[in-house]
Every structure is written in structure tokens, then in C-alpha cells.
Amino acid sequence: MARTKQYNETEVVEKAMNLFWKNGYETTSMQMLEKEMGINKFSIYSSFGNKHGLFLESLKLYKAKVSNVLDKLKKGNNGIEDIKQFFYDSVNSSFKSDKNKGCFLTNTYNEFSEKEDECIQKQMNSFMDNLKAIIIEKLEMDTSKNEETITKQANYLLLAKHGLAAASRVNTKEEIEDYIEMVFKNL
Numbered sequence: 001m002a003r004t005k006q007y008n009e010t011e012v013v014e015k016a017m018n019l020f021w022k023n024g025y026e027t028t029s030m031q032m033l034e035k036e037m038g039i040n041k042f043s044i045y046s047s048f049g050n051k052h053g054l055f056l057e058s059l060k061l062y063k064a065k066v067s068n069v070l071d072k073l074k075k076g077n078n079g080i081e082d083i084k085q086f087f088y089d090s091v092n093s094s095f096k097s098d099k100n101k102g103c104f105l106t107n108t109y110n111e112f113s114e115k116e117d118e119c120i121q122k123q124m125n126s127f128m129d130n131l132k133a134i135i136i137e138k139l140e141m142d143t144s145k146n147e148e149t150i151t152k153q154a155n156y157l158l159l160a161k162h163g164l165a166a167a168s169r170v171n172t173k174e175e176i177e178d179y180i181e182m183v184f185k186n187l
Helices: 009-023 030-037 041-048 051-075 080-094 104-111 118-139 147-167 173-185
Strands: none
Touching: 009 030, 009 051, 009 104, 030 041, 030 051, 041 051, 051 080, 051 104, 051 118, 080 118, 080 147, 080 173, 104 118, 104 147, 118 147, 147 173
């Protein structure tokens, strides 16, 4: 007979997510995960298969947590102003905790950019493609822009978002806000 879990799976995944977010995938050991999650290796392997499976669950949880910010962007009717607000919303969530700075997805994207991990690459590409599509949709609200300009501005904003996420790990909130203002001044 299977044993019942003595822990809340969402809670332990959130603890793992925070640890991966702070340290990255490679630096986070199974011992660190055991300690942070408050469960043993057997339970981790039983529930998630391995460290990689737990990491994938952490990414899913993070994406679910940021979905409200993306939904707000998608539902907005103010074009470029919606994108700018999305940048500010992203920064505000980055500075809520002293432990976790930057964007967990961007951190992961940077860590795995040269690794051949198909599962993680697929999740990263899916998220980035979705974000770019939303940005393009907002830019298209300005009917004076042609398709080439919209594509170039979407690429610029996507790269600016990556830079913003990376910078929020080390720069002050005021410096980040100055960066956002300059990004949108240059559009």
C-alpha cells in the first residue's frame, strides 16, 4: 500500500523554486533541497523523479505565479503603455523579496542558454514566444507603424526585458526605473 504524503506538494515546490531562483540549477544540491523543503531525498525522488523533474515543476509554478502579470498585459488596451506597465510590474515583483532578485525564467534562460536540455529549452522558448506575441499585439495598436518597425521594436523590447530582469539582481529600484523610462523614450 502506498504511503500518503506528509507534506503539501505545492508548498515544497515553492520552497524548491525559491532555492533554484536564488542559487541556480547547477549550484543547488539535493542536500540543499532536502533541507529547504523539509523532506528527504526519497520523497523528492518519489514525487518528482529527480532534481530535474523538481526543477521543471518549479518553472511551472513560477509561470503560474507570473501569469497574472502577463494576463494584465494581454488584456490592456493602451498599446505601448501596457508594455511599459508590464516592465514596471515585473520590477515591482522582483523587489518584493531580498532573497530572490531578477526573473526566475530569465535566470534559467541565461543558465541553460548553452546546455542541451530540450525540456527546459522548450519551456523557455514557449514563454518567450508568447511574450513576444503579446508585445507585437500591443505595438500593432499603433497603426502608423509598419510590420518591419513592429518586429524590430518587439525584438528590442524583448531584449530590454531580459536586460531588465538581469539588472534587477544587482541594481537599485531607482536605477531600474530610470532604465525603463529610457527604453520607452527611445521607441
